[in-house]
Amino acid sequence: MNKQQLASTIWESANQMRSKIEANEYKDFILGFIFYKYLSEKEVAFFRKERLTDADIEKVTEDDVKYASHVRENLGYFIAYENLFSTWLKKGNDFDISNVRDALSAFDRNIDDVYRKVFEKIFNTLQTGLSKLGETAQAQTKAVKSLLKLIRKIPMDGKQDYDVLGFIYEYLISMFAANAGKKAGEFYTPHEVSVLMSEIIAEHLKNRKQIKIYDPTSGSGSLLINIGNSAAKFIDGENKIDYYAQELKENTYNLTRMNLVMRGISPANINVRNGDTLEDDWPFFEDTDKDKTYKFIPVDAVVSNPPYSQKWDPSDKEFDPRYKYYGVAPKSKADYAFLLHDLYHLKDDGIMTIVLPHGVLFRGGEEGKIREKLIEKNRIDAIIGLPPNIFFGTGIPTIIMVLKRIRPTSDVLIIDASKGFEKVGKNNKLRACDIKKIADTVKSRESIEKYSTLVSKETIRENGYNLNIPRYVNSLEPAESWDIHATMFGGIPVKEVDQLFEYWEAFPELKDAIFRKISNEYLAVKCDDIKAAITSHESLKIYKQAFSNEFGNFYEELKNDLIEEILDVSAEHEKEKVSKDIFIRIENVKLADKYKAYQILSDNWDVISTDLEMIQSEGFEVINQVDPNMILKKKEANDDEVPEVQDGWKGHILPFDLVQREILTEDLEELQAIEKRLTEITSLYGEIIDSLDEEERESSVLNEANDAFVAKEVKSFVAEALSDVENDEIKALRGYLSLSKKKEKLDYVNKCDIVSWNLMEQGSDGAYKKGSVISRISELQRMYEFPKDSFEQKVMTVLSLMEEESQAKKDLKQKSEALHIKTKETIENLDEDESLRLLELKWIKPLVDSLFAIPDEIIGELINKVIHLHDKYCTTFSDIEHDIENTSAKLSNMIDKLVGSVADIEGLEELKKILGV
Template sequence: MAVKKSELYSLLWDACNKLRGGVEPSRYKDYVLVLLFFKYVSDRYKGQRFAEFTVNEGASFDDLIAAKGKPDVGERVDVILQKFLEDNKLAGALPEVSFNNPDELGSGKELVDKVSGIIAIFQNPAIDFKSNRASGDDIIGDAYEYFMMKFAQESGKSKGQFYTPSEVSRIIARLIGISNIKQETDKKWMLHDPAAGSGSLLIRAADEAPTDDNGDSIVTIFGQEKYPDTAGLAKMNFILHNKGTGEIKSGNTLANPQYTDDFGGLRKFDFIVMNPPFSDKDWTDGIKPSEDKYKRFDGYGIPPEKNGDYAWFLHVLKALESNGKAGIILPHGVLFRGNSEETIRKAVLEKRYIKGIVGLPANLFYGTGIPASIIIIDKENADKREGIFIIDASDGFRKDGNKNRLREQDIEKIVQTFIHQEKVEGYSRFITYKEILEENEGNLNVPRYIQKTDDTLPQNIASHLMGGIPEVDINALERLWKISPELRQEIFTCVDEEHNVYNLTIKPDEIESIISEDENIKIEKENECGDLFKTWKSSVKDSLLNINSDTNPKELIRSLGIEILRDFESAKLLDNYDVYDFLLNYWNEKMQDDVYVIKVSGYEAGREIEYVYAQKKAKDENGEEIKVDDTSKMKSFEGALISRDIIEREYFETELMALNELIEKSAVLESELDEMREEESGDEGLLVNALNEKGDGIPKANLNKQIKELESKKTSEVIDDITKLIELFDAGSTSEMEKIVKVNSELKIYELRNKNGSFGKAKLRNALKEAKDNAIMPETYADEYDALLSYQAKLTEKEEVDKAIKEAQKVLDDLVLAKYGELSVDEIKHLLFDEKWMARLESDITDAIDQVLNNLASRVVLIAKRYEQTLSEIEQKTAQSKAKVKSALERMGYTW
């Protein structure tokens, strides 16, 4: 079974937890990612000849396992890792960590336990990367990216700047046009990032490039990163994303660029992506701008001494080929700041290198909360460019803790709008260079060109004074009236045509039902839940039912997403980008894992089951006591691909219904028991003497003990006589026993004698029990006794139902387990496609439409109620209330 993203994420954080207490949080990534990298490479390449990496004896993850628990485990791990790095000429290329560092990991047993514990986490079978050899390993690389993001979140301003949010990276990668290049015999396409950080921007851009016949990207990647440890992270990132040939160099790009040509100038690249330090105050360190030997500022001017945004920008321009393209992330201020920056900006605009600008939401980036922009540069045919396409995407995001994050729909909307140059009111438009330079003096501030649409309703003073609903408020619900024009007339009627004032024709509490029952609304809902969804479902069915080892999951979800945008374009209730978001969220949550599993193991993986076992104690290879699965005691199970509830619903509906009825009955009985206990658990309650110490439950032992105690209080002449008979029997006084039996005729109904006519001890005891059962409880205890017996009877009934549940569950479990093994590939495909993937998406769409209709109904009610009372009516009611209060106070003796 291929590694699952969710399991890998969880295990990475488990490894972090092992480091807490000594290692600084900023160092977690170095230890954990080095081990992730080593485990991945070791699993993937050990024992393979002519592989990309050499994994020799004494330098594999198996050797780390052998070192676990040893007193010198830290030293052994360092030796193993160092040998691996030297064998692969990676010494010094990765972050420097020592697993024998007492300052961070403690000493003695503490160090042994920490290091051994981390190794044990990566030893987990759930992250055996051997099974990912054929999958493209995107999940491994994406897990690395996820971990880097989490680290950036926790590190805050000081350490988060090395990481570009993956959502922004994905946008830039698609906007620079790298996907449009073609493989050419005499052309070597080159992609560069001068401020590479952990390499995510480079990787995302390279992922968009076409591949050759061997499946390798046709672009070569080159990065430069100031800090050596971060450069090491980038190198690992390249390898985990199958881009191990990518080059990363360390050094200050502005002062000492590592990529130069044979003539001492900057090497030229076809594509550049970059997220430099915002407003870099130290950009002049090591450089005298007026004497820059690379001539980056010639013809533009020198950026401000304490703000290096344009220094980075001009470096990119200089390093781009004559037809090169770039995507740069810079703070919004570069678009409108004055002085020397204005001079530079105007010079750049005169050359018409800027193709597009995307204004992003504030608080997206780790290390700063200021808003940023993506600036797209394209030198190709720049002299013929007539303007710049601008997008204001500042409102499209979701909250994620104390940061904002772009949603999947925000990413795709930016990309599709930019690619197709669509004008969207309040969102995007094309601005000519004439408008920019002549009318706005080179100011590129996005809000200057795109005015946001305001969907808030202004207060209408006339309606507040005179009453009635202004037409402008009603028109604000145009989305609803376009679906059902008749609905408008059904809800509102015009009472003043001169001033366009309306009144409600129905009661406010009838609005929601009127809208939901409207025939046009029903038709549109059915269209979006049914017809449009079925169209998309039919169009993607073949793709999802024919996944194989050659399937590219990222290309697959891209095609599914584009198709759903197209098919829901005509939707009137839902925005097609909202529907796209449902698909991508589910892909990230679950569907992606499923596709990778099928890619590696085929649809037959649908037969696989994951078991949860009880734990038992055992000894590890070092004699240490550990807990392992006790495979003889299964606690639960779940399908690896297809959940058991799907199997139950599809094949065992009768058994499932019967089980659910029992479960429901048990829940009802539990509720009735709780109700009985709560009603009778006060100080005078009839069940108070059976309660536990906390007073919130009645243990069965307490219940039986209290019943038995009350039963001991039952008395009768028959009980007394039988008790006397037992005493006499023990004393051997048979004659006295006969006298008692002769006197008390009631004793005749009890069986006291054996077959030979003699008294029997067992007979007497049974008779005593029967007599007590027949005896009447003293009135003082009768109510409590009855309450206890009622509770006991209800509890017994529940216990019998619970027993039946266990038996029914066991039968159903056995049926389900057997069915997994019998599933055909066609059945698996049906269950995955129809009952899992499509069922979830259809449910999301249906729920969203219901929410939209609820929101629209609420908006209508709001419009109806905001002018429900005129100002004079409110003043009149206020005066009446004031008079009533004053009168009441006067009656109480207050005077003014």
């Protein structure tokens, strides 16, 4: 499994195991044990590096003070053999919850002093919460055993540099957040928002050799880690980033530390604190002696997603160096307190991004004064309005504010990115194209209609320092207008057709091919089929050819980079290269949206990068690897763990359906023919049911809903209908069945020439078997033709279809199983050229096909717009009035034919007056 599949499997298993424990608490157990497994495996890898044998490792204990100290100095911690994760698994039924308690207690006393801040009490949440897994030690043991078996699947062989583990860790945090509501949302920033902030910060820091980054409300630490990963792309060498993180809640603080350590960050580069960011200015000081150890540390980047509009204590903060030059945030809303804390720790050439509620842009009072000073001091660089409902647990509108201490311009870039998202479950989610567009706009500081604008300090002053985004960027689409004259008399307004000017520029002479002039201000559609007229026009063919020309060698270049250099190409760098290439090519194509093209690239690249990761870490031969397809069965009450069973096979890299389409074509077509016939049979059942009259529908051959046949009743009806059917051969066969002696039967056969004896099975004595004769009688009866369209003939047809369907399903099952095995063997025996050809079809063809579909999508949009204009005005008010008159006249005529009492007639006459006839 790739890391996405593995993470999904673990989440599904965990979800099945979870019962009374809340998601927000359950995460502490599963993530805590994942971290312990990581530390255990990292130590075992250290033992192996020092050439310790299995026997040597088993002797590693705390009593060996010298070696334990050696391990602590290198790793920062020491775990004795008896407390290793792998040892717990080896204990099997002898494992007990006490093993975990003893191991976690031992961990705290075996931390190196230099790394105490990183590891001390890191398992507190897990250790104190074990009792929640069951009321008895036995119940707790059972629950922990299930957890250990669940997470033992996570690979720790070092090939992926623990990226798999980090990915799974963040995936689980995000899933717990999505399922736990507001509480989980407090410690998790959605990955897409992290990526956006990372792109903005990394671009600013990309020429630095060493950097410091800080998150004062670190939560799970994922936001800080993503910033570090993005910045690291531009830094040569390792351990060039110092991480500073502070978190108020202890269990969430533990998540920060675990996450940082598991991402392979050296403990020497990790600086963390469990404390109140607003109460104490940190970094940096030692908790043991705050006053003497305080040291102001400016950083290159600050990133934060603090709790929104939180209450705080602003007492005695007016002289705090963080706030004294800007003001103190009100006690009811700490948003600006967090922002000013972040800004205080920023280097003059640094950058910060902070997620805040939309209200910070326009609220008055103390917040208004702080905002004014930030603007006058030229600190606010950009404001990005995010879509609503993008964070777990809250639907309020949020923004990202970008600030710098020194800026070359006083303009503020304001972006309304609230319309760019996709709906995923209950939440909105930024797409790759949305992130790319925002990051590009921040980089270029470009004004884009209905999306972004550069606002001068003078304009902001004129607006009373109100930064509410709609004041500066109108992203609303104009309401559709209706032309009164066209509504009354018909015709399409020229001005509405001209609104499609971009299309008419891209497709010369197309407008004249669709519309004819009926006055200076109105047009009419002059073609009967708008879609055909547009798609067949020469300008569209030229347009599509121009697009093809721009992307002419695109396929081959991708093939050269991805297939020819498969073991060496960097997926990350290649994506950036391809992205730039697509943007250059598409720039020359009118109407084409480069960000739509980028989304196509991103969607397809997920598959490519995942495969490349496996091929490059596991070896080229994995392309020919086939794995058991393991699925989870429903967990029974008495199961210790979620049962997992094999359901066939699947390609490690190559999908079975791709191999079948490309190589096993004949076998696949044979299966598809059977499937097609089964579909036809289903349709035939429906046609027969529709042909039945009311009396026939009362028959027992149909179910109660009258929408399907009952097989048992159909067979019974046919048997009864045919019971009286006879011909000479049937009579002769019945005569044969009445004989009991062998000689009589043989004589009968020799004399009776009207029977096709060769169609029946003989016994060892030469006589024909009774069952075979009875089957022949039934077969002869089935040959009887009932009158066409009779009920009997229809039910006979149904029975034949049922028999054919039954056999087809058997054939389908057998052939599917055979093709499945044949596909497995085919993948395993592919030669290198064929393997690469299939990879090319999996990776490159879908991407290129999707890009080449862009012109057709643009043309489709135009067709819909023109049809809408036609439909909008094709029915005039006079047409409607005429229809009303005709309908009223017809109704009046019908009324005249009615008879009734005097009172009824008076009422009808009044109705005619209302109708105006």
